Amino acid sequence: MSKATYPLKLPTSIKTAAARLAKEDGVSLNQWIATAVAQKVGAVEMAAEFFKCRAAGHSLDEFDDILARVPERPPEPGDELPEGWTPGSLERR
Numbered sequence: 839m840s841k842a843t844y845p846l847k848l849p850t851s852i853k854t855a856a857a858r859l860a861k862e863d864g865v866s867l868n869q870w871i872a873t874a875v876a877q878k879v880g881a882v883e884m885a886a887e888f889f890k891c892r893a894a895g896h897s898l899d900e901f902d903d904i905l906a907r908v909p910e911r912p913p914e915p916g917d918e919l920p921e922g923w924t925p926g927s928l929e930r931r
Contacts, residue, residue, distance in 0.1 A: 846871070 848856070853867075860870035913919075 856870060856874075857867050860867045863870060865873075
C-alpha cells in the first residue's frame, strides 16, 4: 500500500480528544486519524452511491410534479425560515 503525507492542523481540543481516543484504542494518533478519515470517505461514497441508485430512472420533471402537489399554506410552528434568509444564502455556507 502506498502512503502519502499530509500536514494536518487541528484545533487543540479536537487533537486532544483524538489523542485520548487513540490511546484508549491502543493505536497511534496517526493510525486513529487515518482510520477516521477512511470511515468518513466510505460513508460519503456509500451515501453518494445510494442516492445515485435511488435517482436512477427518475427526472427533475417528476420531482417538480410532486412539489406542485404540495398545498400552499404557512409553515408549521418551528419550520419558518430564519430571519434574513434569501434563496442564495445557503450556497454561501
